[in-house]
Amino acid sequence: MMYVVGVDAGGTTTRARALAADGTVLGTGRAGGANPNSHPPAQAAAAVAEAVAAATAGLDRAGLRACVVGMAGAGKLTDPAVADIFRRTWREGGFGDVARVVSDAEAAFASATAEPDGTVLVAGTGSIAGRIRKRRMVSVAGGYGWLLGDEGSGFWIGREAVRATLDALSRGTALGTLATSVLAQAGIDPDEPRAFHRLITAANGEPPVRLARFAPLVSAAVDDDPEAERIVEQAAGLLTRTALTARDVDESTPVVLVGSVLAEDSPVGIRVRTRLSGLDVLGSSDGVLGAAWLAAVEAFGEHALHPKGVL
Template sequence: MAEELVVGVDAGGTSTRALLVDRTGDVLGVGRSGGANPNAHTPEVAAGRIAEAIQAALEGADPGAVRACVVGMAGVSKLTDPAVAEVFESAYAPLELGTRVRMVTDAEAAFASATSEPDGTVLVAGTGSIAGRIRDRRLVSTSGGYGWLLGDEGSAFWIGREAVRATLAALGRDHPLTGLPAAVLRESLNLADEAALAALSTTDRLTVSRRLITACNFESPIRLARFAPLVSDAYEAGEDAAEDIVSRAAGLLAANAKAIREPDESTPVVLVGSVLGESSPVGARVRAALSGLDVLSSADGVLGAAWLAAVDAFGADTARPKNWSSTQSGSYE
């Protein structure tokens, strides 16, 4: 019998990775390319990079032996535009795969990377945030995820914005410009001398406030996410302002996760993103808020995409991908 293969792809904003996997779960090939989120790149660039990563993973293999190919992609909603969808289909055609490429959300791939259960909840908090209900391994409804202007509660963007707001409050209310406010001013305006900050007059504080507002408004809104690590540092130092931000962020994220679940639902909750990491104070608070549930951490989206492809081709009892380490220069072990 000819070898049967599947391909899984994780298409992110800064990089794209593809795995070629056989029926036993062994990783036979790895491909990499640049970012392929169509919200950050043109459809032609995004589709071309996905195709490039798949082609690299297929090196030396028969593309006709590929029985399923799943791409987990941030920005997959762009493909609801028929013209955009056609760009992607055209990019995949030269690969001559033995199957059509199935596009799924990065949240679906992340959920599948952590569990073989068909149903559950995925909570994502990186630059943005969203909670999703997973049924039969597909995203069927969401809570949050409306972008920086309308939502993204508890995300790195939201945390960074609150850090700036706390700094503006300190400036306007003549509070000490130490700790978190000092860190924000150092990061945003390169004001690193805390002694000079302490000596600011009321008029000087107003000038600094205006400079901070101007600097933040000049940049892309999501650039506020760069202040989120400063909140974590301030939290570890015991600052009240950081404690408040962390507490509110965790509360908003946990509430979104719970809002998407049925009463007394016992399915797993998969946490995804830097804000929900094991070392993140927000992540620790969210885990505490979800205590009693089966809370898991996402492994690697490309593994989830590859396993979803294997399920498409071979059924739900198929082996999960193995012999892969994303920390070893993108190679398989």
């Protein structure tokens, strides 16, 4: 029997799924994180091999026609030394010859639509938009990382929440819902005279991306606090601009939204959908489905069954 494997290789978990040509799930597998930016390359490559082995246990490897690995941090494989470690590990695992790495954003795009062209907009801790042509990301907008960009991301929203709280403490006016919850989250008594300095110290006392921990407080305060509303509006505007930068002016292809910040019922997600309302805006589905479908298209052609049921 011919089959394909899709893999979603993330920061904390790697999942694999084996699919027959008719879409039947033949097996699933799971292993630890495989983002080569946060794990040693050998460990990341081995986690993918472990998940693939589990998903294909009991299947004849001769039937494996394609394996697509959607990977967070896939850009790291432009480093030849890193790519070599992956290639060798996967050859030893018996799937190196049919394996192909795509970015997690490409897998997410494919999870949402059978269309080959469009835009993917990702906003989790970081943010990036990709121009998709023939299911590959041919260029990006944003994606500079927290130090240089990530506008509208969870990091950015969390940082704005802390900045707004420092502004309020500087002014000495009564604190709103957002500032109050930011100080509570940081474990700081709003009435103590050193609250301003303690908040700066708390924010600088953890890795910068951990500022994203304050982002949910902005969503929670959006109906009560004009400061939260301002941050959410600004994030939606920045993310929309990032998405449009990755598109031609008259492009009518779908836009696929990915990540917690852009969830369908989140304040930023709702506002981005409103701003893009003339376009076909879709939420991403599970990345492992997108990767499996990309593998199916590769092995069985354009008319492979899309995981969302689209032909």
